Each structure stands twice: as C-alpha cells, then as structure tokens.
Amino acid sequence: MSTATTTSDRVPVEFCKGINGLDKVILREVRSSAEVYLYGGHVTSWKNDHGEELLFVSSKAQFKPPKAIRGGIPICFPQFGGQGNLEQHGFARNKIWSVETDPPPFPTVNSNKAFVDLILKPSEDDMKTWPHSYEFRLRITLGPGGDLMLTSRIRNTNADGKPFTFTFAYHTYFSVSDISEVRVEGLETIDYLDNLQNRERFTEQGDAITFEGEVDKVYVSTPTKIAILDHEKKRTFVLRKDGLPDAVVWNPWDKKAKAMADFGDDEYKHMLCVEAAVVEKPITLKPGEEWKGRQELSAVPSSYCSGQLDPQRVLQSS
Numbered sequence: 001m002s003t004a005t006t007t008s009d010r011v012p013v014e015f016c017k018g019i020n021g022l023d024k025v026i027l028r029e030v031r032s033s034a035e036v037y038l039y040g041g042h043v044t045s046w047k048n049d050h051g052e053e054l055l056f057v058s059s060k061a062q063f064k065p066p067k068a069i070r071g072g073i074p075i076c077f078p079q080f081g082g083q084g085n086l087e088q089h090g091f092a093r094n095k096i097w098s099v100e101t102d103p104p105p106f107p108t109v110n111s112n113k114a115f116v117d118l119i120l121k122p123s124e125d126d127m128k129t130w131p132h133s134y135e136f137r138l139r140i141t142l143g144p145g146g147d148l149m150l151t152s153r154i155r156n157t158n159a160d161g162k163p164f165t166f167t168f169a170y171h172t173y174f175s176v177s178d179i180s181e182v183r184v185e186g187l188e189t190i191d192y193l194d195n196l197q198n199r200e201r202f203t204e205q206g207d208a209i210t211f212e213g214e215v216d217k218v219y220v221s222t223p224t225k226i227a228i229l230d231h232e233k234k235r236t237f238v239l240r241k242d243g244l245p246d247a248v249v250w251n252p253w254d255k256k257a258k259a260m261a262d263f264g265d266d267e268y269k270h271m272l273c274v275e276a277a278v279v280e281k282p283i284t285l286k287p288g289e290e291w292k293g294r295q296e297l298s299a300v301p302s303s304y305c306s307g308q309l310d311p312q313r314v315l316q317s318s
C-alpha cells in the first residue's frame with residue numbers, strides 16, 4: 001500500500017469513514033479518483049479528470065450490511081447468480097474485507113501509487129455456509145491516466161485436501177446518459193445464455209447491441225475487449241479483461257426496476273451492467289492453487305466519423 005507523498009498535497013490513498021460510518025478508502029490520481037468500501041470490497045465511485053462520476057450507484061442504495069450496495073462494482077463470489085446452493089451472487093459482496101499491508105508480490109512491479117490491497121478470508125461461521133478455506137486478495141488500482149484496475153487472486157487454503165469450485169463476476173454498473181442511446185461493441189456473433197429464457201443458448205447477431213427492453217445475458221468465451229458507447233455523453237468505456245472468459249450484460253428495465261426496493265423506478269435509463277465474469281465453466285482449485293482474474297476500465301471521448309460513432313477504432317486500439 002502506498003503512503004502520502006511529500007512532494008504534493010495529493011494523498012494517493014486515504015482511509016476514512018463513508019456512509020453510515022462504514023470504512024472507506026479513497027484513491028486519488030492527478031485529477032481522477034475512486035472510492036472503495038471495505039464492506040463488500042466494493043468500488044462505489046470512479047471519477048474522471050473532470051470530476052464526472054463514471055459508475056452508477058442507485059440513489060436508493062442502502063449502505064447497510066447485510067444488503068449489498070446497489071451499484072458500483074459488487075464482487076460476485078463464489079457463486080454468480082442463483083445457480084447453486086448459495087445466496088444470489090455469493091457472499092463476498094456482503095462481507096467486511098480487511099486491508100492487507102503486505103500482500104504476496106505480483107510478478108510485475110507496480111509503479112502506481114493509488115492502490116489498495118484488500119483480503120477476505122472465511123470466519124468459522126462462514127464455513128458453515130461454504131465449507132472451504134480460502135484467501136481472496138483484491139487489488140484496486142487507479143492508474144495515472146485515470147484507468148481503474150481490479151485484480152483478484154483467489155487461493156485454496158483447505159487443509160483437508162479438498163478442491164473447491166466457484167463462479168465469479170465484477171458486477172460493474174456503468175453510468176450512462178440514456179440507455180436507449182447506448183451501444184455495446186465486441187459481443188457481436190458471440191453465443192450467450194439468456195437468463196430471461198431459462199439460460200437457453202443463442203447466438204448474438206452481427207450488429208452492435210442496443211437496448212429497448214430488459215436484458216440479462218451471459219455472453220460466453222468473449223473477446224478480451226468490450227466497448228460501451230454512450231452516444232449522448234460522447235464517451236466510450238473500454239473494458240479489458242484477463243482470466244474472465246464470459247461477460248454478463250444486464251439492465252432490469254422498468255418492471256424489474258419497480259420491483260427492486262433499492263433501485264429508483266427510472267434509474268434503469270441511466271445504468272448498464274457489463275460484467276467480466278466466469279460463469280459457463282466454473283473454476284476448480286486444488287489446495288495450494290491460485291486463480292487470477294483482472295478487469296481494467298478506461299473512459300475515453302468517443303470519436304465521430306460522418307456523424308457516426310466509430311467503435312472499431314476503439315476496439316482495435318491497444
């Protein structure tokens with residue numbers, strides 16, 4: 001973890017209290033910032049160099065355990081969705097994580113200053129729900145250019161020799177100006193499991209994805225780069241992922257929005273979840289084995305080409 005620099009007033013990592021007195025970490029770069037709650041290991045804010053919020057958090061979000069915070073980036077582990085014996089999306093988003101001051105090193109040296117390392121380990125009580133011992137390390141980094149990087153390392157520390165199996169997602173809620181003006185590029189021609197049709201498998205058509213109603217799809221074996229184009233804001237989010245083959249796309253639309261107590265009736269217009277995930281083929285770890293999954297987000301101004309967005313340029317650029 002980094003400490004305050006003496007050459008500048010900017011404190012790259014600040015520990016403070018957030019809503020309802022919950023512990024919060026603020027990451028600061030030249031002009032951008034991010035906020036992370038230890039409750040859930042949950043990113044709740046990511047602002048660009050104009051101070052604009054890039055993540056959606058519901059005005060009705062309850063920052064009150066055990067309810068997960070509605071918006072930002074909840075961590076779904078060890079179960080994505082409702083397929084399994086555990087609660088929907090697993091328990092990691094409902095646990096209080098700890099800050100880890102001296103985590104095992106990463107293979108590459110980190111020159112970033114604005115980052116925090118969190119860790120989640122099961123309590124004895126937790127092991128009644130999921131009888132496995134694990135260490136879940138989450139590093140959240142704000143890069144000098146304002147990019148937001150999340151790296152998860154999950155290790156099986158079972159002493160009884162037993163493997164465990166999990167699914168996972170970075171359940172990212174992007175803030176968008178108007179959902180009907182949004183296009184997602186990078187998932188064309190990809191197979192998906194439709195959660196609204198008993199997870200039946202379909203193939204996406206060749207056109208970019210646009211939104212006219214509820215969507216809840218798990219795209220499988222997707223490219224590592226997905227672009228979310230916000231026409232009205234003239235902004236493109238680029239999501240890059242590693243170790244996370246699938247991508248979930250979710251918007252509840254009006255009826256489901258009304259049914260959620262912690263979500264405003266019209267807020268579906270201003271959010272879109274695109275989630276780097278492992279869903280179709282769960283990960284199995286033997287004792288001593290570690291899995292790594294990384295999601296990198298950047299927000300760039302959209303380029304226009306004769307009045308049309310040019311997503312290919314975004315997708316082709318490195």
Ligand SMILES: O=P(O)(O)OC[C@H]1O[C@@H](O)[C@H](O)[C@@H](O)[C@@H]1O
Pocket residue numbers: 068081088089171195216217248250273275
């Ligand atoms: O209300 P929750 O538990 O946060 O889940 C929200 C949505 O999360 C999405 O990832 C799922 O695909 C949806 O099926 C689900 O409704």
